[in-house]
Amino acid sequence: MADYQSLYQLSLENPHQFWQEASQAIDWYEKPTKILDDSRPPFYRWFADGVLNTCYNALDRHVQQGRADQAALIYDSPVTNTVKTFSYRELLAMVADFAGALVAQGVQKGDRVIVYMPMVPEAVIAMLACARIGAIHSVVFGGFAARELATRINDACPKLIVSASCGLEGQRVIPYKPLLDDAIAQATHQPEKCIILQRPQLTADLIAGRDITWQEAVQGVTPAECVPVAATDPLYILYTSGTTGIPKGVVRDNGGHAVAMMWSMRYVYNMQPGEVYWAASDVGWVVGHSYIVYAPLLYGCTTILYEGKPVGTPDPGAFWRVIAQHQVNVLFTAPTAFRAIKKEDPQGSFLEKYNLPSFRTLFLAGERCDPDTLFWAQNLLKVPVIDHWWQTETGWAIAANCLGIEAKPVKAGSPTTPVPGFNVQCLDENGEEIKDDRIGSIMIKLPMPPGCLMTLWNNDERFVSSYLSAYEGYYLTGDAGYKDSENYLFIMSRIDDIINVAGHRLSTGGMEEVLASHPDVAECAVIGVADQLKGEIPLGMVVLKAGVQRSDAEIVKELVQMVRDKIGPVASFKVATVVKRLPKTRSGKILRGTMKKIAEGQTYRMPATIDDPTILDEIETSLEKLGYAAKATASS
Ligand code: COA
Ligand code: AMP
Numbered sequence: 001m002a003d004y005q006s007l008y009q010l011s012l013e014n015p016h017q018f019w020q021e022a023s024q025a026i027d028w029y030e031k032p033t034k035i036l037d038d039s040r041p042p043f044y045r046w047f048a049d050g051v052l053n054t055c056y057n058a059l060d061r062h063v064q065q066g067r068a069d070q071a072a073l074i075y076d077s078p079v080t081n082t083v084k085t086f087s088y089r090e091l092l093a094m095v096a097d098f099a100g101a102l103v104a105q106g107v108q109k110g111d112r113v114i115v116y117m118p119m120v121p122e123a124v125i126a127m128l129a130c131a132r133i134g135a136i137h138s139v140v141f142g143g144f145a146a147r148e149l150a151t152r153i154n155d156a157c158p159k160l161i162v163s164a165s166c167g168l169e170g171q172r173v174i175p176y177k178p179l180l181d182d183a184i185a186q187a188t189h190q191p192e193k194c195i196i197l198q199r200p201q202l203t204a205d206l207i208a209g210r211d212i213t214w215q216e217a218v219q220g221v222t223p224a225e226c227v228p229v230a231a232t233d234p235l236y237i238l239y240t241s242g243t244t245g246i247p248k249g250v251v252r253d254n255g256g257h258a259v260a261m262m263w264s265m266r267y268v269y270n271m272q273p274g275e276v277y278w279a280a281s282d283v284g285w286v287v288g289h290s291y292i293v294y295a296p297l298l299y300g301c302t303t304i305l306y307e308g309k310p311v312g313t314p315d316p317g318a319f320w321r322v323i324a325q326h327q328v329n330v331l332f333t334a335p336t337a338f339r340a341i342k343k344e345d346p347q348g349s350f351l352e353k354y355n356l357p358s359f360r361t362l363f364l365a366g367e368r369c370d371p372d373t374l375f376w377a378q379n380l381l382k383v384p385v386i387d388h389w390w391q392t393e394t395g396w397a398i399a400a401n402c403l404g405i406e407a408k409p410v411k412a413g414s415p416t417t418p419v420p421g422f423n424v425q426c427l428d429e430n431g432e433e434i435k436d437d438r439i440g441s442i443m444i445k446l447p448m449p450p451g452c453l454m455t456l457w458n459n460d461e462r463f464v465s466s467y468l469s470a471y472e473g474y475y476l477t478g479d480a481g482y483k484d485s486e487n488y489l490f491i492m493s494r495i496d497d498i499i500n501v502a503g504h505r506l507s508t509g510g511m512e513e514v515l516a517s518h519p520d521v522a523e524c525a526v527i528g529v530a531d532q533l534k535g536e537i538p539l540g541m542v543v544l545k546a547g548v549q550r551s552d553a554e555i556v557k558e559l560v561q562m563v564r565d566k567i568g569p570v571a572s573f574k575v576a577t578v579v580k581r582l583p584k585t586r587s588g589k590i591l592r593g594t595m596k597k598i599a600e601g602q603t604y605r606m607p608a609t610i611d612d613p614t615i616l617d618e619i620e621t622s623l624e625k626l627g628y629a630a631k632a633t634a635s636s
Contacts, residue, residue, distance in 0.1 A: 004406045004417070007267075011420035011449070018420070019046065019450055023255075025262040026298075027061050028052045029228045032255065036447060042468045043455065044447035046256035050231035054254050055099075055132035058297035059092040060226065067300055070274065074326050075121045077307035078318060079168040080201070083325070086121060091128075094121075096223035098214075099129035103224050105160055105193045105217070109134030112158040112237065114191070115283075116140045116149060116180060118167030119307040122197050122214060123283045124293050126162045131235055131254075134227040135159075138237040138249070141284025142167045142176065143504075143570030148247070149183035152239050155249055155457060157189045162214075164197040165204035170312050177204035231255020237457045238286055240392040241498055242466065245510035249457030250392050252289075257395060260421075260451025261295035264396045268388070268419060269330055269363065270403035273300035276326055276358070280306055280319065280333040285504070286392040287366065291332055295396075304328065310337040317350030327358040334366035334503030335373045335387075339533050342373070348380040359383060361403060365390060366503030367535045368491055371412035389415035389491050391477065392505070393453045393467070398422045398444065398477070399489045414488040421449025426483050431471040437482045441495055443474040497592070499528030499536045501572050508538060508592075511573060514566045515540055515559055520548045525582055526573075527596045529628065538563075539599060540576035541622070552578040579622050585609040595619055599628040 002010075011018045016035040023032060032050030059072070068089040075084045086094070107113060113130050115137055117123035123139070130137040138156045140149050153161070161184075167174045177196060184190065196204055197214040206213070235254045239247040265271045279291035283305075296303035304326055310319055310333070319341065323331060341348075362377055362385045369387035377385045384407065388400035401408050401416035408416055418424040423445035426434045434440040446468075452475075456463040470476040478498065481491040494500075497508045508526040515524040522545045528536040540559060548555075556576045563573035583591045586609050597604035598620050606613060 002405070004402060004408065007405055008418065008420045012423050015421070015447070015449070019259060022263045022450075023047060023050070023259045026052060026255075026258050027057055032231060038447060042446055042464065042473075043460070045232050045454070046253070046450040047231035047259065050255045051228045052231060052255055052258065053132065053134075053226035053228055054235055054258050054294070054298075055095060055128045056226040057258055058128060058131070058294060059088060059095060062088045062297075062300050063092050067274075070300075071302040072297060073121060073124060073303055073305055075305045075307070076322055076326065077119070077168075078313040079170065079307055084121070091125070093223070094125050095128040095132060096225075097218045097221055098122075098125050099132040099224035100221035101195070101217040102129055102135060102160065103133060104221050105195070107133065107135050107159055109227055109229065110136065110233075111160075112136045112138060112156045114138050114140060114149075114153060114156060114158040114161045116142065116161060116163045116176065117197070117283070118142050118164055118176070119282060119305055120164065120197065120199070121305060122162075122164070124305060127236070127283070127289075127293055128297075129224075132226050133224050134229045134233065136234045136236055138239065139284050139289065140239070141282060141570065142174070143284075143568050145565055145568035146179045146182035147186060147566045148568055149179065150186035151247060152249075153183060153187040153191070154189050155239070155247075156237055158191050159193075161191045161194045162197075163194060165199045166202040168201065168307065170309060173201050175202060175204070181207070229254050232454070234454070236289065238289060238392055240286070241505045241507040241510065245507065245513040248462065248466065249459070250453045251455050251457050252395055252451070253454050256450030256452070257294070258298055260396050260449060261290060261298050265295050265299040265301070267404035268397055268400050268402050269332075270361070271299060271301060271330060274302075275329040276302045276304065278304035278306065278322065278326070278328045278331050280310070280331065280337060281366075281503075286390075286395060287332065290395055302326075309340075311340045311344045315350060316341045316345035317353055320351050320354040320356065323356050323359050324354040329358055329360050330363065331359070331361075332363040332365070335364050335369045336367065336502040336534055338364070338373050338377050342376050343533060351380060356381075361386060363388060365397070365415075367500040368413070369415075374410075374412050384410070386410070387415045389479075389489065391479075394422075394448065395451045395453070398424060399491075411484075411488050414484075414490050417487045417489065424483075424489060425474070426481065427471060427474070434482065437484050439480055439482050439492060441470070442477045442479045442481050442489070442491065443471060444477060446473050446475060448475055499538060501528075501536055501538065501570075502534040504570055506538070506567075506571055510567060511538055511540065511563055511571060514563050515542055515576075518542075518555070518559055518562060520544050520550065520555055521559075522546075523582060525590045525592055525595065527592050527599060529596065529599045534572060537575065538571060538573045539626075539628070540573065541579050541582065541595070541619070542576065543580065543582055544578055575626060577622050577626055580618055581612075581615050583615040583619060584611050586611050599623050601628070603633050
């Protein structure tokens with residue numbers, strides 16, 4: 001086996017050879033002869049003349065090649081008291097049936113299908129069914145509100161939406177159908193049909209002529225065969241927060257994605273086909289797309305679909321129970337899940353009830369892994385704990401300790417070194433590479449490896465302006481950090497207004513748009529403040545219009561409810577305060593960074609361009625009343 005350095009070198013110097021070899025792990029109807037099409041930079045295409053079907057590679061070939069009776073998917077749902085195993089044969093049959101149902105409803109190759117579902121097997125089945133017929137799925141996370149769903153409906157223009165009557169959040173039943181109906185009412189684009197999974201916990205009302213139940217949809221249908229698609233045809237669109245309230249529709253191809261997923265299972269996660277992989281995330285996020293659904297199945301593993309939380313379903317031993325019961329080899333989750341467990345069970349005593357002989361490695365991503373969480377998990381689990389860094393746009397890890405190549409020493413706070421294929425550089429404001437450990441903008445030199453976003457849905461222009469315009473020939477990750485002398489990366493913060501709440505990526509700009517729409521609000525700012533459990537939480541500050549007489553508390557309550565209604569509970573927007581003025585530069589730019597430092601009790605430098613420094617004292621006083629800004633001091 002080659003060492004990391006030589007594989008990394010090869011991937012950058014001879015990407016054609018590197019990815020041509022990797023592409024052999026996929027079954028193609030027509031093998032690609034063109035590995036990288038670089039004729040139209042900055043748009044690069046992988047395996048451009050290859051023809052394949054992603055669902056065929058994830059299911060059919062395993063059934064044909066000896067895995068028919070192996071567990072493909074284990075649905076473990078403590079919230080419904082269910083554990084159900086689907087073999088590859090069973091999953092294929094259900095996917096082919098549902099694909100047939102989609103065809104019967106008029107869905108064809110290239111049509112979009114929105115999937116707005118909780119963590120139930122039917123969500124995975126719907127995604128794979130779309131892949132089977134060449135339709136493009138767009139999964140929307142259940143924690144988003146109707147308005148967010150409406151925005152995605154208008155952008156993706158789906159022919160059909162697949163949803164469910166409800167989701168289950170701990171003990172609570174969350175009705176999904178009223179949100180769906182509300183979203184469709186708000187949207188200008190109208191889907192022709194909705195297929196609704198009726199769950200036993202709640203029956204949804206259906207709209208005649210538009211809605212049919214999942215159960216009706218699959219009745220008597222002809223199972224659909226796989227439709228060959230070009231490697232460059234889109235497999236899915238996944239919306240992610242941008243710097244405005246309008247999300248970005250990340251477009252993933254079929255060919256590059258399949259190759260990258262397969263490669264990562266072996267070389268990043270050190271998995272063997274037949275083993276059990278568990279990504280404790282949600283199908284609505286990229287982690288769910290890549291590592292609940294596609295990668296484990298493409299690679300012939302068993303994947304776990306967990307409808308529960310790390311704590312409270314029923315206790316902080318839930319993760320250990322799942323690992324023990326299903327003999328999980330690798331767990332992938334976000335550090336926040338471990339902080340939640342640590343908070344409820346600091347000694348890790350729930351682990352004593354379980355034996356985890358199968359458990360080999362814990363992978364963490366979604367937010368920076370703080371050293372405390374790393375050490376706690378290492379000490380408790382006595383297995384390697386691997387932080388790795390990636391984003392919705394890349395679809396897989398940009399930097400990781402690639403255990404399938406060579407295990408490198410772990411450095412707390414670092415996701416280790418760039419993954420082969422990713423030429424990661426840390427650039428200063430002039431676009432020069434920083435060679436020491438000063439913080440800079442983390443960029444990826446083009447072309448990026450297979451599996452990364454092809455463009456933004458229907459918006460090449462925004463793709464170029466958002467990601468490819470900072471420095472020619474580079475992709476802007478939006479993260480800031482540094483590399484040490486051994487090429488280890490340290491990802492420290494964002495350069496934009498994105499915040500990371502419990503591993504969920506959110507735009508403070510989007511929240512500001514909501515606050516600004518309140519009739520009593522003149523201006524506002526939302527900042528991300530450090531939080532022990534969720535990493536960061538949003539905090540809003542609003543200035544009221546002159547003459548408003550209502551109580552601050554009443555207005556704050558309405559603001560919290562508005563963000564919940566318009567963005568969703570996932571934003572965790574619970575803290576806001578009314579202030580007299582917001583600190584600004586002389587050119588009128590709100591000093592959000594300074595307010596963040598004050599809220600977090602850090603020492604902050606008085607901005608040279610500040611218009612009126614006394615406003616910072618007022619802000620400090622307001623934040624102190626909320627329990628923030630304990631030790632904030634201005635340095636000269
Ligand atoms: N459908 C509807 N509502 C949802 C939802 C869904 N799929 N997922 C979350 N929500 C709601 C929650 O009920 C909560 O609502 P509330 O304000 O009424 O309580 C809100 O959205 C925030 O949810 P969450 O961020 O999950 O916070 P939490 O306090 O319920 O749980 C953790 C905190 C740490 C336990 C939880 O975030 C977690 O398990 N994280 C694991 C990491 C993860 O999944 N990361 C994703 C990327 S890898
Ligand atoms: P998402 O697109 O939701 O996966 O969020 C991606 C963003 O989360 C990245 O751009 C980072 O800001 C942050 N992130 C994800 N993983 C890590 C990590 N391991 N270390 C630091 N930041 C991370």
